[in-house]
Amino acid sequence: MPTPAAFAATAALLGDPARAAMLQALLSGEALTAGELARVAGIGAPAASAHLSRLVEGGLLSVHRQGRHRYHRLASEEVAAAIEMLGGLSLALSPPRRWPHGDAFRAARLCYDHLAGRLGVSLHAALVGRAWIAPAADGWAATPAGEAGLDGLGVDLDAARRARRFACDCMDWSERRPHLAGGLGREIAACCLRRRWLGRLPPESPSDPLARRRLSLTPEGARRLGEALGVSA
């Protein structure tokens, strides 16, 4: 365990409303510029710059310069997992507040680069139930039946295997059950978006921190995923 000081330093980086809004916006897995993040957080450019410096310095974000823009993204999926888990805890601790964005957000969304929400957890359950994945030392491995089925859906298994972890659980804060993360989770989400089985819902406001993460199943997607795995959102 880290020293209390080191622990608190990391937690304090998450403990500011402006930084929290930035990090939530980056949970979509996309890289955003400093200006976009300033708008999401509702602060001016100087303040945003200071916040982003601290987040990069603290190792939570990585930055990529391109022309006059500076693109920021979460430094790793561990960071994303910690943010999701803390978000779930925060929701559990403040039950009086209802889901501010209605039920649509709970149906299907991106958690960093993989699927979450009811769709994500039912997909996870379906993969386990049909024995497409089986427990392994470091999370989950694909069974022969799973390899065939996933390949048939168009999931790039080679790309998934190149990830640091092939497949592991990520706790879902809205459903309180795990969904699939790791390389396989990423490739399944990419496949669904590529084939337009999932579409992105529009942001609810210009500074919507959850923009680009809301998803909804298209008719084609509902049909294909229902046939192959019996899942729905």
Added chain:
Amino acid sequence: MPTPAAFAATAALLGDPARAAMLQALLSGEALTAGELARVAGIGAPAASAHLSRLVEGGLLSVHRQGRHRYHRLASEEVAAAIEMLGGLSLALSPPRRWPHGDAFRAARLCYDHLAGRLGVSLHAALVGRAWIAPAADGWAATPAGEAGLDGLGVDLDAARRARRFACDCMDWSERRPHLAGGLGREIAACCLRRRWLGRLPPESPSDPLARRRLSLTPEGARRLGEALGVSA
């Protein structure tokens, strides 16, 4: 997802060195008095009282009055899981610092009320590998062979089943692999401590935030767990 303000409010509760020390101390699952927590955090009684009020108000701790003492404990295992995960992230982000307490702490320890460290993850792997537990909708379920085996070890399965969740994964920050939490995790740890298969190591200093969490396998424990499951620390 909570609003950025609510998220930040929760994270800020973790983002103070004194509160972090208190929370780490409470990860053992025991209830500690305000005075003990003040000593752990290295601050005076008034400051500790203010911190504890905020933690209780924020829902992270629950308090139990008994005589002149006020016993504080983590409000739920979700809180413990979030603290463990954030601890792992903090360690991953600051690699220059070596494990301050040597390797003993990585061998076996308590994570809230269940086993973690090398012993915890190898136990998890053994339970899966021998098919004593199998994936279920909400985590893991015990197989018939598992029920027999666990009962033979002396684990109170009825008590485990009364928990909100029978068995689920908890990510281990030192091993980066899951160990077993939930009712079953708690009962296994309780069984090992009750039968003195595991002993508590002494604190390294009077204000050791990790006190009461360090464990070590006794000769008897190493023999019994090795025979039954092939695990060791």
Added chain:
DNA sequence: GCCATCCTTCGCCCGGCGCCGAAGCGAGGC
């Protein structure tokens, strides 16, 4: 009743940090 112990509340000080406006770089566009 009296004191000891544990904890909280009150009043106060101080440091840190979050914000902005203004100014300063750096990269592109023309």
Added chain:
DNA sequence: GCCTCGCTTCGGCGCCGGGCGAAGGATGGC
């Protein structure tokens, strides 16, 4: 070369919050 645009740095302001000492309940022992 000049302007525009995106971002950072600097200086200054204000406030929140964390620390302590002193005083004030509350509980238990005697």
